[in-house]
Amino acid sequence: MAGQLGDHPLAAGSGYRAAELVTLAMMQAMLGFTSETRSLRHARAHLRHLFPYPPKQPGLVA
Numbered sequence: 001m002a003g004q005l006g007d008h009p010l011a012a013g014s015g016y017r018a019a020e021l022v023t024l025a026m027m028q029a030m031l032g033f034t035s036e037t038r039s040l041r042h043a044r045a046h047l048r049h050l051f052p053y054p055p056k057q058p059g060l061v062a
Helices: 009-014 018-030 036-046
Strands: none
Touching: 018 036
């Protein structure tokens, strides 16, 4: 099952593994972001060292 997680359709076209998308979604929820756009802006500004190429548009996370 773990091998299938990396082949998730969301991860396939974005260049991200499913685990990275789950991590971004968890960050969004734990920090209380209600807007995916704002959470991605936060990731680009403050988490660049963890996610050098965060998704550019909402809809890939959550």
